[in-house]
Amino acid sequence: MNIAPLLEIEQLHAGVAGKEILRGLDLQIYPGEIHALMGPNGSGKSTLSNVLMGHPAYEVTHGTIRFLGRNLLELPPEERARAGLFLAFQYPVAIPGVTVARFMKAAVEAVRGREQVRAAALLHEMRETARWLEMEESFLNRAINEGFSGGEKKRMEIFQMLLLRPRLIVLDETDSGLDVDALKIVARGVHRALGPDTGVLLITHYERILNHIPPHKVHILLEGRIVKSGGPELVAEIERRGYDWLRESAAATS
Amino acid sequence: MADLPLDNKLLQEYAHGFVTPVEEELVPPGLNEDIVRTISRKKGEPDWLLEFRLKALRAWQRKTEPHWAAVDYPPIDYQSIRYYAAPRRLSAGEGMDPEILRTFERLGIPLHEQQRLQGVAIDAVFDSVSVATTHQKILEEHGIIFCSFSEAVRRVPELVRQYLGSVVPPGDNFFAALNSAVFSDGSFCYVPPGVRCPLELSTYFRINAAGIGQFERTLVIADRDSYVSYLEGCTAPIRDENQLHAAVVELVALEGATIKYSTVQNWYPGDEQGRGGIYNFVTKRGECRGARSRISWTQVEVGSAITWKYPSCVLRGDDSVGEFYSVAFTNKRMQADTGTKMIHIGRRTRSTIVSKGISAGESRNTYRSLVKFLPGADYARNHSQCDSLLVGNRCTANTFPVIESENPTAILEHEATTSRISEEQLFYLQSRGLDPEAARSLIVNGFCREVFQQLPMEFAVEAVKLLEIKMEGSIG
DSSP: OOOOOSEEEEEEEEEETTEEEEEEEEEEEOTTOEEEEEOOTTSSHHHHHHHHHTOTTEEEEEEEEEETTEEGGGSOHHHHHHHTEEEEOSSOOOEEEEEHHHHHHHHHHHHHOGGGOOHHHHHHHHHHHHHHTTOOGGGGGSEETTTOOHHHHHHHHHHHHHHHOOSEEEEESTTTTOOHHHHHHHHHHHHHHOOTTOEEEEEESOSHHHHHSOOSEEEEEETTEEEEEEOTHHHHHHHHHOSHHHHHHHHHHO | OOOOOSTTSOOOOOTTOOOOOOOEEEOOSOOSHHHHHHHHHHTTOOHHHHHHHHHHHHHHHHOOOOOOSSOOOOOOOTTSSBOOEEEHHHHTTSOOOHHHHHHHHHTTOOOSTTTOOTTEEEEEEETTEEEEEOOHHHHHHTTOEEEEHHHHHHHOHHHHHHHTTSSSOTTSSHHHHHHHHHOOOEEEEEEOTTOBOSSEEEEEEEOOSTTBOBOOEEEEEEOTTOEEEEEEEEEOOOOSSEEEEOOEEEEEEOTTOEEEEEEEEOOOOOOTTOOSEEEEEEEEEEEEOSTTOEEEEEEEEOOOSEEEEOOEEEEOSTTOEEEEEEEEEEOTTOEEEEEEEEEEOSTTOEEEEEEEEEEOTTOEEEEEEEEEEOTTOTTOEEEEEEEEEEOSSSOEEEEEEEEEEOOTTOEEEEEEEEEEOOHHHHHHHHTTTOOHHHHHHHHHHHHTHHHHTTSOHHHHHHHHHHHHHHHTTOOO
């Protein structure tokens, strides 16, 4: 079968403030696949999510990223979002005074196209989605992430993901700081967003979330490169042995 | 934060900058006793009003222009300004010029009774005169007097005489004295005891003629236990020279009365080089004269080359309440020095100040306030919050809050912040599909939300849209 990949990363070198963090990363994600990217602190996980979304502070020095056949690196963040890329942030920022409803109307209009959106239908969709995520309806009238608990912030990210209907979902440590109930809701949201055309990149350093969102493929990121890829069994191996054994083999091959 | 190229972006054009081709009757430029007498005669005023004007003129002649505000401008030649301009047909008693009707329609203010705005009675002021007041009938049914100032002088001279200058005396300050000498028209409103005004009352000020100043006078009196909400909007054509606007607004709230006074000021601000634009030197003051009265100022200031304006409350009545909610947006070379004064005289008087200053371009935005507790103001309290948001790095924001307390029981809380739109906030909104301009606009509107919430709904929607337009091209 000949299906085009959603995301193709080749020999990516990137960094921030003049420091190289990703050193030759390769990754391909096909429609319908869930990939987990695991690695210890400082291995480059967040750098990858920031580079994918186009954070202005991060610099790509070498390599290519293609998303749905387009050169992702040429697009500003808003066009990446409109093309179907979604990043659930590890630390979502607060925007005082801007309500969730108002923000989401602007975002959905930008992503789906203004003419595709009817205000009443969208409001209904927002209410239904909020309920489904077990959030109070008053949530829509709160300012974005202002005074939100850790769990509320993560659910806010999932709420946005469901409304924006992305093709590729990048979850940047969405599991960190979540209790089991919140984690289940997040997982439920991801499953709802998944379809045969959708892909997921789950960035984490715990196996916990992977019990709720089982990946098809698992990659281990160390010092800016993927040093090992495999199936779900790799998760258990990391759980048992940690990362150090991979560090040695990474050093041996470099 | 990455510095985006402001200079390459076309700054937003001012949409209300057209000139109406209308024949106007003008007085010669200059200011002296003859001019004041001419204005008074043209308006057929009683002697006491002429006396009021002459007294003000003498006070003005003794005063010098104040320069304590953080604004710079070349000297104003007061003898080159024309102090009166009126559409000729109107002053000849031939009814309203269709061009003027069209002007107000273009500004979104239909004056025809058939198309008038729902729920808002409007007094339209074109250059020096009031050209129309809508919804007269329904107001009269409630005993509310809402008309042009000139008409009020004819219809209810005793009310005008009793209250005119009682809050802002003719010699109060340089610009108030100037206004008191030459004011040509404006709006008058009286709400009788116990009446809740069923409509929003609104005055729309339009400067049209070149080389004139606009000096209008607004007087609002809310009698015992009455309520009125008043809106004010302003625009002017694009002109290369600066034009002077020195208005006086006086509000009087008697026992138990409430006045809400909202302004959306969008005078022409001048171009990128700072050429042209309105000098907006305005004295606005309200007196809570009776116990339990309340005066609330809400202003959205997005225009004018220079703004010098401090809507204030004199809290004389016990338990009276003063409020000031302000958004001041400056862009290009605009300069705004604005804020408020809260003078606590009565016992348990309360005041709230919420000021949001946004500076973009190369503009200068200053917040200035005085909160004063007089010896009798037992257990009075004030809460002040003033926040500044900087867009780009070539603008400046200043904050000068002054507190004077002569009463040890008074309580005061003051909070102030200065911030920039952060790269992380922008990136977050962009990652959801918003372009940088829409993202900035959303952040700025969020910053102003507390103030916009104070505006009547339709005005709030207008204010949000207006700020969005003003934000376009203000990236720095």
